[in-house]
Amino acid sequence: MTSPVIALSGAATDAGLRRTLNEDSFLSVPPVFLVADGMGGHDRGEVASATAIAEFAGFAGRDSLSIDDVRAALDRARTRVDDLSVGSEAGAGTTLTGVVVAEVAGEGYWLALNLGDSRTYRLSGGVLHQISVDHSVVQELMDRGELSPEDASRDRRRNVITRALGAGSDADADYWMLPAAQGDRILVCSDGLPSELPVERIRMILSVEAHPQAAATRLVQEAVLHGGRDNITAIVVDAISVARRGSALSGDDTDIDSDTLPREPVGGIR
Structure with a gap:
């Protein structure tokens, strides 16, 4: 069987200019493209992010994944991250975001997931859409109209997140099922x-x-040059070919509205 989305990816990471330890972890191997950011101020953040990513590493080489595969891996990751906090005063925790390749009725899809304030974007038709929604205090304030985007970027609460793996959170991830199109470029960071x-x-x-590797490298380098106040990780994924119902892999996806991003999580879960 051929993967419903043939993808080419590149990834880069840097500790930044203010931290000696890089608490980010990532996986960029088809069909899984994920970034985890160990939470600063929590015990063993770098171990928590690596632990979460490790639960998805076994999927490397698969053609595609189902939402049940992802949920099961996420449940295992949560248990393992929670175990890191046993006997510790501070809880280990991490964000997790990204996409996996999925298949629906013979067509290629991106299954996106998110917990925390790391982000997943899609560039399509020259327009950059943020797929994920930040699980953060400032995002909730913006959603209620109590804080402007400009003020949010300077708000002292901008790093306070409301969902995570570990760190005392048991909230589920958000999920989105997005029809893939040849030429899609995904950014996970x-x-x-x-x-x-x-x-x-x-x-x-x-x-x-x-090239996605050139894009990932440049994004991280420029972020470092612009201050590098935190760890920085970027994965860039290109959809080279996408399966269509009843046909082989094709680059002609004109019947798919690639600018339409459903914001309702699959299964009705937020």
Whole structure:
């Protein structure tokens, strides 16, 4: 069987200029593209992020995954991360975001997931959409109209998240099932990237760098140069070919509205 989405990816990470330890972990092997950011101020954040990612490493080489596969791995990751806090005064914790390749009725899809404030974006038709929704205090304030995006970027609570793996949180992830299209470019990153680079600069780099590895490397390098106040990780994934119902892999996906991003999580779970 051939994967419903043939993907080419690149990844880069840096501890930044203010931290000696990089608490980010990532997996960029088809069909899984995930970033985990160990939570600063919590015990063993770097171990928590690596533990979460390790639960998905066994999927490497699969053609695609189902939402049941992802949920089961997430449950195992939560148990293992929670176990890190046993006997410790501070709880280990991590964010987790990204996409996995999925298949629905013979067609290729991105199954996106998110817990925390790391982010997943899709560049399609020159437009950069943020797929994930931050699980953070400032995002909730913005959703209620109590805080503007400009003020949110300077708010002292901007790093306070409301969902995570571990750290005393038992909230489920958000999920989105998105029809893939040939030419899609996915960006998965820790919050250290958008904290340093405005979204228009991110879009420009993703648009001009042809190879996903070049794009990931440049994004991280520029974020470091613009301050590097946190760990920074970026994965860039390109959809080279996408399966369509009843046909072989194809680059002609004109019947798929690639600019439409359903924001309702699959299964009705938020």
